[in-house]
Amino acid sequence: MPYVxxxxxxxxxxxxxxxxxxxxxxxxxxxxDAPPEKVFVxxxxxxxxxxxxxxxxxxxx
Amino acid sequence: MPYVxxxxxxxxxxxxxxxxxxxxxxxxxxxxDAPPEKVFVxxxxxxxxxxxxxxxxxxxx
Amino acid sequence: MPYVxxxxxxxxxxxxxxxxxxxxxxxxxxxxDAPPEKVFVxxxxxxxxxxxxxxxxxxxx
Amino acid sequence: MPYVxxxxxxxxxxxxxxxxxxxxxxxxxxxxDAPPEKVFVxxxxxxxxxxxxxxxxxxxx
Amino acid sequence: MPYVxxxxxxxxxxxxxxxxxxxxxxxxxxxxDAPPEKVFVxxxxxxxxxxxxxxxxxxxx
Amino acid sequence: MPYVxxxxxxxxxxxxxxxxxxxxxxxxxxxxDAPPEKVFVxxxxxxxxxxxxxxxxxxxx
Numbered sequence: 001m002p003y004v005x006x007x008x009x010x011x012x013x014x015x016x017x018x019x020x021x022x023x024x025x026x027x028x029x030x031x032x033d034a035p036p037e038k039v040f041v042x043x044x045x046x047x048x049x050x051x052x053x054x055x056x057x058x059x060x061x
Numbered sequence: 062m063p064y065v066x067x068x069x070x071x072x073x074x075x076x077x078x079x080x081x082x083x084x085x086x087x088x089x090x091x092x093x094d095a096p097p098e099k100v101f102v103x104x105x106x107x108x109x110x111x112x113x114x115x116x117x118x119x120x121x122x
Numbered sequence: 123m124p125y126v127x128x129x130x131x132x133x134x135x136x137x138x139x140x141x142x143x144x145x146x147x148x149x150x151x152x153x154x155d156a157p158p159e160k161v162f163v164x165x166x167x168x169x170x171x172x173x174x175x176x177x178x179x180x181x182x183x
Numbered sequence: 184m185p186y187v188x189x190x191x192x193x194x195x196x197x198x199x200x201x202x203x204x205x206x207x208x209x210x211x212x213x214x215x216d217a218p219p220e221k222v223f224v225x226x227x228x229x230x231x232x233x234x235x236x237x238x239x240x241x242x243x244x
Numbered sequence: 245m246p247y248v249x250x251x252x253x254x255x256x257x258x259x260x261x262x263x264x265x266x267x268x269x270x271x272x273x274x275x276x277d278a279p280p281e282k283v284f285v286x287x288x289x290x291x292x293x294x295x296x297x298x299x300x301x302x303x304x305x
Numbered sequence: 306m307p308y309v310x311x312x313x314x315x316x317x318x319x320x321x322x323x324x325x326x327x328x329x330x331x332x333x334x335x336x337x338d339a340p341p342e343k344v345f346v347x348x349x350x351x352x353x354x355x356x357x358x359x360x361x362x363x364x365x366x
Contacts, residue, residue: 001312001313001314001351001356002311002312002313002314003247003311003312003313004309004310004311004312004329005309005310005312006307006308006309006333007103007306007307007308007309007310008306008307008308008337008339009306009307012337014232016336016337016338017232017240017337018240018243019336020332020333020336020337021235021238021239021240022238022239023332023333023335023336024309024329024332024333024336025235025237025238026238026332027325027328027329027331027332028311028325028328028329030328031321031324031325031327031328031329032313032317032321032322032325033321034313036237036238037236037237039236039237039238040234040235040236041234041235041236041238042190042229042233042234043232043233043234043235044233045233046103046306049075049078049104050103050104050105050106051101051102051103051104051306052082052086052101052102052104053098053100053101053102054086054097054098054100055082055083055086055087055097055100055102056082056083057078057079057082060079062129062130062131062168062173063128063129063130063131064128064129064130064308065126065127065128065129065146066126066127066129067124067125067126067150068123068124068125068126068127068225069123069124069125069154069156070123070124073154077153077154077155078154080153081149081150081153081154083153084149084150084152084153085126085146085149085150085153087149088142088145088146088148088149089128089142089145089146091145092138092141092142092145092146093130093134093138093139093142094138095130107123107225110197110200110226111225111226111227111228112123112223112224112225112226113204113208113223113224113226114220114222114223114224115208115219115220115222116204116205116208116209116219116222116224117204117205118200118201118204121201125186129347136293139293139301140301140304143296143299143300143301144299144300147296147298147299148299158298158299159297159298161297161298161299162295162296162297163295163296163297163299164251164290164294164295165293165294165295165296166294167294168347171319171322171348172347172348172349172350173345173346173347173348174326174330174345174346174348175342175344175345175346176330176341176342176344177326177327177330177331177341177344177346178326178327179322179323179326182323184251184252184253184290184295185250185251185252185253186250186251186252187248187249187250187251187268188248188249188251189246189247189248189272190245190246190247190248190249191245191246191247191276191278192245192246195276199275199276199277200276202275203271203272203275203276206271206272206274206275207248207268207271207272207275209271210264210267210268210270210271211250211264211267211268213267214260214263214264214267214268215252215256215260215261215264216260217252229245234245258354261354261362262362262365265357265360265361265362266360266361269357269359269360270360280359280360281358281359283358283359283360284356284357284358285356285357285358285360286312286351286355286356287354287355287356287357288355289355
């Protein structure tokens with residue numbers, strides 16, 4: 001606790017994800033006063049075939 | 062906003078998913094007065110090995 | 123199955139929600155060939171104090 | 184209804200998952216008085232590249 | 245880890261919820277070999293005005 | 306897109322939440338190269354009566 005979930009479009013590199021969890025953990029820890037070892041982050045890749053805006057799947061655009 | 066998530070058993074075709082996001086977006090937009098370009102739909106395929114009813118995984122039935 | 127979740131900003135009327143679940147259920151049922159009595163819909167109201175865009179909570183705008 | 188989701192680190196065997204859904208369904212059914220055929224369980228495998236504690240992805244440890 | 249979420253219709257007593265988390269934790273711990281102090285359970289009450297089956301909200305039935 | 310959800314124990318102040326969404330948005334935006342106006346953050350307060358560790362609800366401890 002706290003638990004952070006980041007849902008993002010597929011395609012980010014491992015390097016970006018590594019930086020993402022590091023910076024997000026720091027941001028959460030500092031602002032709500034939670035020890036960083038208690039901050040859990042879940043990453044979810046979203047495929048373009050599973051995401052639609054305005055009634056259209058992204059892989060159809 | 063709004064955000065719609067549809068979790069369904071794996072196996073639907075791309076054609077069905079295309080129709081699904083189109084019709085669901087229209088249904089949401091009309092009834093709660095949200096512009097369609099602000100309606101986001103997430104599709105989630107559920108595998109039979111990840112879903113259980115009555116204590117049994119579906120791929121064991 | 124299928125399971126549909128609609129997350130929307132607070133403030134919609136009961137009448138709108140009633141129409142929403144009716145139309146969404148029909149849209150899902152028709153397009154992915156699921157019987158309507160197997161379509162489950164969950165509504166989630168999002169408060170303006172719990173939702174941020176561009177780093178700002180909506181109740182601060 | 185009820186709906187149970189179990190998110191766990193990848194690597195459990197089919198045998199373990201089979202036992203998991205059986206025992207969890209029984210535990211839920213007995214304690215909140217829901218018929219087992221109305222207990223739905225969703226399993227989610229979490230990859231080590233998608234999960235971070237203390238700002239570090241598990242596959243980096 | 246693991247993380248368990250139980251979504252159920254509103255109205256269960258504190259006593260039932262206490263038994264629920266105890267038994268579910270034991271069931272998860274035994275079957276997938278996770279120490280009980282690492283099993284986290286989240287309970288979510290679902291209101292009848294937020295849940296629909298067959299296109300009808302439960303509080304309309 | 307991206308969508309960030311932060312689930313935390315109840316009791317944080319509005320001031321803390323304001324800082325939280327600001328810093329988290331910046332962290333996500335910088336690391337995965339997403340414009341901040343496309344970063345959506347959802348906050349979820351978790352009550353002590355809805356959260357259990359080691360088979361015990363937090364409000365029973």
